[in-house]
Amino acid sequence: MSHNTFGHLFRVTTWGESHGAAIGCVVDGCPPGIRFTLAEIQADLDRRRPGKSRFVTQRRELDEVKVLSGFVFDEDGVTMISTGTPISMVIENTDQRSKDYGEIARQYRPGHADYAYDVKYGIRDYRGGGRSSARETATRVAAGAIARKVVPGLVVRGALVAMGDKKIDRANWNWNFVDDAENPFFTPDPESVEVFSDYLDGIRKSGSSVGALIEIVADGVPAGLGAPLYAKLDQDLASNLMSINAVKGVEIGNGFEAAGMTGEQNADEMRMGNDGNPVFLSNNAGGILGGISTGQPVVARFAVKPTSSILTPRRSIDKDGRDVDVMTKGRHDPCVGIRAVPIGEAMVACAIADHYLRHRGQTGK
């Protein structure tokens, strides 16, 4: 990754701040002939959209995406077909609630990027978090909606598997439940909804916040994507997921658990299947061996820290070097990890689409 562009052949450049006129992205390198509709992109965006339940920020944004370039309409006038030129997508900012930013402009919120920004650039757009607002992630979701189409048969799904100290029961895992209308958490475990609801209501009412753990599973990833060392598929998954705001850790397959295991426990044995294709007897590796996909589902998890926007005053300093106590009012997610699920899916889809094209470039497969 370099600056605000990621990917090598399937490249995404994003731009925009929370309270500017708009946010957007340019998807470059998309193969020609990829078919998609505005409704499909919008559906992905709607999954990430704030204001859908009491558990996410009450900022109201329609997140209505426009596609400005890089396609021609099919004869139906609805289906867009990529032409191989850059696809520019823009989302206007409609709910930049006007307010007094006096304190936020000068005070460094603990755990936020405020201080680091000012040290680096000497200037920043502090309104709503500026460039580091979670709002920017909408553009990734839009790009991911295209990426999902690039690899035939690819299905990328995500789920929240822990919130604070509450965990799902993996025995109850049900992908169909993740996007259920009664499920405000993207949890795959129906029984967890009540637990998470009670827990997060308490967090929310106390003006606190809490972290989360997200798992992304990509099915249909062809074997052979990635490279032995410096273009490992797991590297780009790690980099893409770590680029999401508030993410502090990434793991593939068994991940950190593997550090505590023996070689016997961790190896994925193989046998020839009845259809003449190799069958793995387990997937500790998360679908990636030696940096290269094996054809098994690719499994990545990432840890989202609790947002530092909390009601309890925290000690900090301001631009003038004075000690201050900072308390964050306003519209915030008590658990930013919830909305990170579709974002994580998008970032994984982009990484896989990029490696699919890179693999095809080098090997012709």
Added chain:
Amino acid sequence: MSHNTFGHLFRVTTWGESHGAAIGCVVDGCPPGIRFTLAEIQADLDRRRPGKSRFVTQRRELDEVKVLSGFVFDEDGVTMISTGTPISMVIENTDQRSKDYGEIARQYRPGHADYAYDVKYGIRDYRGGGRSSARETATRVAAGAIARKVVPGLVVRGALVAMGDKKIDRANWNWNFVDDAENPFFTPDPESVEVFSDYLDGIRKSGSSVGALIEIVADGVPAGLGAPLYAKLDQDLASNLMSINAVKGVEIGNGFEAAGMTGEQNADEMRMGNDGNPVFLSNNAGGILGGISTGQPVVARFAVKPTSSILTPRRSIDKDGRDVDVMTKGRHDPCVGIRAVPIGEAMVACAIADHYLRHRGQTGK
């Protein structure tokens, strides 16, 4: 990262296989005027070198590095001064023990890259693991030795903090002990040596292997390195560390633990120090906020899986699609995580050196 090159302004390209004539790297973009000696690079390489204790592979390699370009000698005839042109370093392979590779050539070792390689490339150098041999990591250590010099005041140190299910006691942390002659594990806890020794002797004698957890701490990282979103310092740390063989997870600061915390617990409060500089009262963020270094120590951890080279036969298949049982004989590390410590340091140093130059490029600071 792209292909076998990593970094944007401080760029490292590595090449070489386990049993070819040599391995090496090209360090490109190094600022002119950086002073280093062959002995310094060699000292870093010696820390990683195999054959130093019974706990690491008995392959005997001198790992003698040659610097072929990119410098002029100072008047002392010993100190090398970078000229700003590419620094090429080569290490000859001297212990390519000749043997019959019949089975390894055809059988896919479970948990190894063998199968994925063949699917991707259709051809591979199977001798000693080829490109994915741990041997390649020597070139990273050589590059890291240069990187350490690029940022004034930078000190990058690493330590093994867990091996299998055994952990160090952080209360005993002693950096000076890490490179102690009596310490074959890079552990910072003197009391852990006996525990790890006994544990790993058991693993080794049973022909098994075990994973490990490594922590890297970079002191002296200037505030301001990184970027808000897609050139986050944590992203490049994650990508660099994930590029090391057998690494399956990376975290920054609190990392995965943050997912289980509240905003109150996780925020790093600040106060003005007596010297007029900001003081952070904790370092949950691992020295990085919003993708940008804060001036605190940068802390990263990574999980190394147990090597899949074990004596216990594992089920697998061969190139012809036949079911086979694979048992790995030969010289192997019972815990590859041990030697990952200097490698992790090198990769962190390279990421920081690169961001130091990028920050200077954009901001002039």
Added chain:
Amino acid sequence: MSHNTFGHLFRVTTWGESHGAAIGCVVDGCPPGIRFTLAEIQADLDRRRPGKSRFVTQRRELDEVKVLSGFVFDEDGVTMISTGTPISMVIENTDQRSKDYGEIARQYRPGHADYAYDVKYGIRDYRGGGRSSARETATRVAAGAIARKVVPGLVVRGALVAMGDKKIDRANWNWNFVDDAENPFFTPDPESVEVFSDYLDGIRKSGSSVGALIEIVADGVPAGLGAPLYAKLDQDLASNLMSINAVKGVEIGNGFEAAGMTGEQNADEMRMGNDGNPVFLSNNAGGILGGISTGQPVVARFAVKPTSSILTPRRSIDKDGRDVDVMTKGRHDPCVGIRAVPIGEAMVACAIADHYLRHRGQTGK
């Protein structure tokens, strides 16, 4: 360059087609604190704008640029100050004259990209030339307006020095005349206006077209930009200028003439100046020696071919492989080279801004 992005630290990504909703660019990596106004960008765009004289296409576009991100307003509410985050600029397409594209959609215009596009992508937006329309160059000019501000003291100017077989008299060179209201050609030679006018009127009336030669001169380029071999400043100038539509040749300093000269003729001698700085006694090298700027003016020239959009029927084929005769009606520039002057300036400014940041990154200067 990679895909639709150019530059390494000062990076520009452009998008958009002639007859889509809009065109635009993202300028990424701009240093923070660069001050600019919308009026300044617009002024550069107005120089390139079509419809200003009978010698350029009569397409009427206001080319009104909007800046959507990457800045904060200064207290005057007019001056924009870059924040170091991506600057997104958009120009709406307002004059997409509706018409029947029946023939253009199916016929390959000789000398145009139509055939090559279809072979490459299998699909294309043929309306107005799609992605390869000269309209796209407006986005480069907008990016260049920012680039000009990045290097203190940099002044980039361009001039048309030949049109078809008519040349200017360099003895009459007057930079002030280039943007004179009475000068529709960006020629620096006042006496050439009548010659060019008569010549181009003839070309235009006969439905023909003609090529041109453009010279760009950058004053105030600090010494030291570029690199000995693969990041030569002349390389990026060549690549940037060659990326402009219809450009078929680029040269630096004496350029092709140098091939016919002796070493004595071509060398630029030096002497120490009275102010203690080196003085070059000539500038055959065009301000670049060994890929690195010398502090002299940087001089580049590029050749623009005549547009292939002409009234005279030309032999060609169509999508179905049938022989056809193609005649291009519609609004076209009889000499596209005229409007290439501000575009060339912009591309040179972008290359220099990028190298300025790269040089600062590597050397700290």
Added chain:
Amino acid sequence: MSHNTFGHLFRVTTWGESHGAAIGCVVDGCPPGIRFTLAEIQADLDRRRPGKSRFVTQRRELDEVKVLSGFVFDEDGVTMISTGTPISMVIENTDQRSKDYGEIARQYRPGHADYAYDVKYGIRDYRGGGRSSARETATRVAAGAIARKVVPGLVVRGALVAMGDKKIDRANWNWNFVDDAENPFFTPDPESVEVFSDYLDGIRKSGSSVGALIEIVADGVPAGLGAPLYAKLDQDLASNLMSINAVKGVEIGNGFEAAGMTGEQNADEMRMGNDGNPVFLSNNAGGILGGISTGQPVVARFAVKPTSSILTPRRSIDKDGRDVDVMTKGRHDPCVGIRAVPIGEAMVACAIADHYLRHRGQTGK
């Protein structure tokens, strides 16, 4: 291009100075399964090698290349097969004639990079020109020998078409003569040998030097390589050729001549051929339309300036700011353009191989 690496999917990194221990390159991204022999690479190197006639520098280098990685031997023990991992090639410097560099170390030779280097880096390896020595080009030729194999059916040939003010007669063009043993100039015109010999003998004896014009023709380039705007094939040809020492101009097809032509003259008309494939009736475009190859031969030309190493004293300054007169003694090419022919071929082959893989990546063709 970035630093000392060029190409995106077929990437070449070069390193080394004239008088260091060795020079070399790393070819990364080569498809697996490409078959080549050491003898083939050596044959290309021998074409570029100095000391073959009185018209090129008398420096004696065997230029013996070693391939250190990235291949396995085929069963014949001679044919190398690429494995998809980096191919490292090294050429030792054997004729670093020891001498007193006193003056060269301090004086800036006019027309050379000496002054620009010192301004940029503050330090340089002045021995034999250091990094900017023509010797470095051997590594490009080695890389090009691999590149030639990547695109099935690709044939890249070059020829010297002008030397100083002497030109070949294109009517005599004979590709077979270019590598004839009686032809020390890579000229395609047998009748030009005597002219060039007499001319260059005069130049050489007078201690002067002269420029040259080189033409490269690539046959067998598939249609579809390149992109409409910023990844134009002509851009990368221009950048690659401009990266060669002493090159000051590049053109494609008609090039600068097109600036003086009308649209009628310059357009390449088409007709359907008897075999059902399109036939171009001319090739003014040099095989590239709108940045994309058309299937016609790709034609590029570049201008090489006369080397500034001449016997006639030239005015200059030294490191201490003193006026000096500089005269270059030693082994030099009176016309460096001669040996630029195989170098130009190599750089064109690398650009085409890279675009071939990029095109395959994006489109699957």
